[in-house]
Amino acid sequence: AQSVTQPDIHITVSEGASLELRCNYSYGATPYLFWYVQSPGQGLQLLLKYFSGDTLVQGIKGFEAEFKRSQSSFNLRKPSVHWSDAAEYFCAVGVGRSQGNLIFGKGTKLSVKP
Amino acid sequence: SAVISQKPSRDICQRGTSLTIQCQVDSQVTMMFWYRQQPGQSLTLIATANQGSEATYESGFVIDKFPISRPNLTFSTLTVSNMSPEDSSIYLCSVGTRGYNEQFFGPGTRLTVL
Incomplete structure (x- = not known):
């Protein structure tokens, strides 16, 4: 069955430090992969996506993610975290090109220390 | 990307009542x-x-409990029927683009059932 695992429930980093949020997926076909961010009381905002091609994808707000097929991973990175990045981050895999079903991980809550 | 609004943004309801949530998109989809x-959890697809x-309902969700209308290409409603405290959640609508796997989310409706 398809699944997404985000092993870190809560991460705290200092402002200005680098960040990596882990995501592993289980899906038999070529995955469509996404990272979303949810700020407190807000809906989900799409940070970046991978459909095909270059395995390093750039997103908004200075985020990037790298697709590694051999590791079934799609980790999210940012070289320097800002206090405004504090939020919950969700990794998702799209199941079937026309089905539209997104399978979400349980999310990683990011806290930023001043 | 589409601009999506939801009404109401939040509500507190009594057990046994029903609530209809509206989702409006600024373009045809x-x-x-x-x-x-659900509180502290990830997102689960109810229906397409x-x-x-x-x-089309996902496993564990039925039309009698979550009737949905889709009268045109810019609007949809979800009704949560005969509510119980277990229905307390955030309900989000989203719209699909680009083969439907890329989705944009509304701000959500925070429902509390007493």
Whole structure:
């Protein structure tokens, strides 16, 4: 069955430090992969996506993610975290090109220390 | 990306009553989706709503409990029927683009059932 695992429930980093949020997926076909961010009381905002091609994808707000097929991973990175990045981050895999079903991980809550 | 609004943004309801949540999009879209996010949890797809046809429900969700309407290409409603405290969640609608796997989310409706 398809699944997404985000092993870190809560991460705290200092402002200005680098960040990596882990995501592993289980899906038999070529995955469509996404990272979303949810700020407190807000809906989900799409940070970046991978459909095909270059395995390093750039997103908004200075985020990037790298697709590694051999590791079934799609980790999210940012070289320097800002206090405004504090939020919950969700990794998702799209199941079937026309089905539209997104399978979400349980999310990683990011806290930023001043 | 589409601009999506939801009404109400939040509500507190009594057990046994029903609530209808509206989702409005600023452009015509083929597929709309309804998700539930239970407290501290990730998102779970409730159903896919296509204009002019019956909604397709995911395992564990039934039409009698979550009836959906999709009268045109910019609007959908989700009703949470005969509510119980277990229905307390954030309900989000989203719209699909680019083969439906890329989705944009509304701000959500925070429902509390007493």
